[in-house]
Amino acid sequence: MQEVLVFIMAEDLRSQRAYLRFETKTHQDYGVQPHMYENLLLAVRDTVKEILGAHWSEDYELAWSGRLDTLLQEISDAWPED
Numbered sequence: 059m060q061e062v063l064v065f066i067m068a069e070d071l072r073s074q075r076a077y078l079r080f081e082t083k084t085h086q087d088y089g090v091q092p093h094m095y096e097n098l099l100l101a102v103r104d105t106v107k108e109i110l111g112a113h114w115s116e117d118y119e120l121a122w123s124g125r126l127d128t129l130l131q132e133i134s135d136a137w138p139e140d
């Protein structure tokens with residue numbers, strides 16, 4: 059979870075790109091499928107949203123969906139061919 063939060067909160071995601079590609083490859087060997095990343099990342103977002111309650115805002119919604127879309131695109135691009 060610590061590494062998941064680093065990817066979500068990194069100010070400059072480019073500095074994390076090599077590590078994200080590395081983990082995507084190792085995770086394929088664990089049997090992880092691409093859609094599982096989406097489930098995990100959306101669950102983290104929904105948990106934060108629920109905890110913030112009325113403090114959640116449109117700005118947060120946009121920021122989260124922008125970052126999660128970028129991460130999922132990076133994971134998809136890094137997904138090794140069988």
Ligand code: HEM
Nearest residue numbers: 059060061062063065081084085088090091094095096098
């Ligand atoms: C961006 C998302 C994720 C990050 C940053 C992440 C990070 C990590 C890290 C740091 C490890 C420790 C070993 C290693 O470096 O390979 C690990 C292991 C593992 N992860 Fe993830 N993970 C992510 C997503 C997922 C997802 C979506 C699944 C499946 C639902 C998953 C399943 C596993 C499994 C099965 C292991 C091996 C556990 C073991 O054998 O001890 N991970 N992950």
